[in-house]
Amino acid sequence: MPTVRSRVLEVVRDAYPETFEGPAPSEPLGENVFSGPTPHPNAVLNLFIQQKLTSALPMAYYMAIRRGPDSLMDRHLPRSATLPPEVLQSAIRGFVALREVEFNGTQCLVFGPKSSHPCSTHSCPSRAPTGPAAFEAYQKVFDRIVGSSQLGTKVLQVPEFYEDCGDEFQRVGLGVCGSCVERWETGHAELRKKAWAMLPDVFGLKG
Numbered sequence: 001m002p003t004v005r006s007r008v009l010e011v012v013r014d015a016y017p018e019t020f021e022g023p024a025p026s027e028p029l030g031e032n033v034f035s036g037p038t039p040h041p042n043a044v045l046n047l048f049i050q051q052k053l054t055s056a057l058p059m060a061y062y063m064a065i066r067r068g069p070d071s072l073m074d075r076h077l078p079r080s081a082t083l084p085p086e087v088l089q090s091a092i093r094g095f096v097a098l099r100e101v102e103f104n105g106t107q108c109l110v111f112g113p114k115s116s117h118p119c120s121t122h123s124c125p126s127r128a129p130t131g132p133a134a135f136e137a138y139q140k141v142f143d144r145i146v147g148s149s150q151l152g153t154k155v156l157q158v159p160e161f162y163e164d165c166g167d168e169f170q171r172v173g174l175g176v177c178g179s180c181v182e183r184w185e186t187g188h189a190e191l192r193k194k195a196w197a198m199l200p201d202v203f204g205l206k207g
Helices: 002-015 041-050 054-065 085-111 132-145 178-202
Strands: 162-165 168-171
Touching: 002 054, 041 054, 041 085, 054 085, 054 178, 085 132, 085 178
Parallel strands: none
Antiparallel strands: 162 168
């Protein structure tokens, strides 16, 4: 059994990593690593706490809060997925902190200075940031980053800044230039890196 447990832990740690490889982490596999019916992330969090899998706890908390408070506190969940009050409190506190980072970071990313990434085309709508074309483009960017996370968070998820147009990919927005897309991709990579490093602190797992 110790050998079996050791092998299982290796798989779990790959799905709930403590650190990341490369300059920008992408969203981990999480509960999808389990065979059979996919467990609720709350149930996985409870299991890891019970088994004292300390290194996997930050990511397990994050996977639980991605769906938002309604999922965390769903009254129809089985007992195995019902979080104890102290765990729920830590999860909600971390959720609020990450949402703040997500929205503030996205605002700075979209409306902040272009610095070394000026527009590469004269038709880019962000050259006139107060114009209607720019606002429409910015709305699309917000939708890609935080639009589907109004009730949860996807701060560690890599946003897709391209639209599938058949055989080719088109930049999001109304002719948004490649330099702007590159700036958003680079900036969001740094945002994910920052959020990832914050996980132990926001869930009260340090100290």
